[in-house]
Amino acid sequence: MNGVGSVVALKPAGISKSRLGALPVPLRRRLSRSMALDTLAALAAATDQLVVVGGDPELSVQLHRAGIAARLVPEPEPAGMNAALATGDRLLREQRFTRVLAAVGDLPALTAAVLEDLLVRTAELPRCFVADHTGYGTTLLIAEAGRLDPRFQGPSAQAHRMSGAVPVPDADPRLSSDVDSVEDLDAVIGLGVGAHTATLITGDRLGGYVSATVAGPGFDDADGAGALTVITDSGVRMPLAETALDPQIRFLRPGQRVHAVTDGHRLVSAWL
Incomplete structure (x- = not known):
């Protein structure tokens, strides 16, 4: 039996983070991919295997250059974030991983140490989740392999709670600080961002x-x-x-x- 696997569903950088639309398109794309690389780097370091589900042809080269080990999987049909995460869950279960951690791809303050602490704290919980900083969405979902049942997007914190997942209390803010707006990014910068996102930061702002x-x-x-x-x-x-x-x-x-x-x-x- 293996340990913990992780899975992330990523859109191509050119169409992701549409809610950052106030930014110039080249900067929005660069920021989106930089935040994703920081998220993936933390997941790859904290878990035994990382699966990335998506259809971006440039991602493989970017991961290689960043030194991030991951298995890339095409987006399933029908497409969608939850279907993609369920695909990763199934693949990890087939490889005999015992637990699966699903994450959004925009957690630039995430670190391996914070994730490792979360996995220890939740080791006895069959299925749990971390709500985002608004309490509306979900940033992380952890479950026994094969039982992920992802319900991301929309009011996903409520959806995960109603489906039986347990909210993680007192979660480190770096686990819940996803970025959907420039204001979100300003708050995350104060927590400290990863090396890729940091290249776009000057002082305390983008x-x-x-x-x-x-x-x-x-x-x-x-x-x-x-x-x-x-x-x-x-x-x-x-x-x-x-x-x-x-x-x-x-x-x-x-x-x-x-x-x-x-x-x-x-x-x-x-x-x-």
């Missing part, structure tokens, strides 16, 4: 989004030529340190376009 054009000099991994200069679409010339670049960027040349966040004086994170 950095300001800019798009920019590389002005020069260029660099590649071999020559280590140092800081780049970019010109934002509003005409401001700003430095872009190599340390602020997305690790997947291997080459930048004058004229290339980048997305970035700024603290007002410099670009702190940039991606293609």
Whole structure:
């Protein structure tokens, strides 16, 4: 018998987090995927196997680059979050895991240590859940393998309670702090966010989004030529340190376009 498996259902970054629609689209997509990677990193470290259900073709490469071990599974038909989580539950049961933890994908303050403590605290409960910070939704559901019965979305805290799941009392706020709005993110930043989300944070808030054009000099991994200069679409010339670049960027040349966040004086994170 194995121990605890975990499962997350993820939408492609391009269509997730629609309620963050006030943000520029490139920043909303980047934030969505960064929060997901922080969530998945914590789950992978705290459980014996992580299953990610979804249809994003870019996710496998992103997980590999982030060093996150996970089994990727296509979204089932009919689609939907609960069907996806039930698929992961079934796969983990077939692999003889004894417990399954299902989670939403937007818990950027989640840590492995907090999850491990939760699993110890709830070890004797056949089925339990953590309500989100509003008390309306659910962020985490834990059950004996094969008995997950996920009822996420909508008033899911009530739905899980009515289906017999026990609410976890006095849950660490990092377990319940999902992000559906910019205001939610402001609150979560105060708890401390994971490494991926942190690249978009300046001080105690989300950095300001800019798009920019590389002005020069260029660099590649071999020559280590140092800081780049970019010109934002509003005409401001700003430095872009190599340390602020997305690790997947291997080459930048004058004229290339980048997305970035700024603290007002410099670009702190940039991606293609």
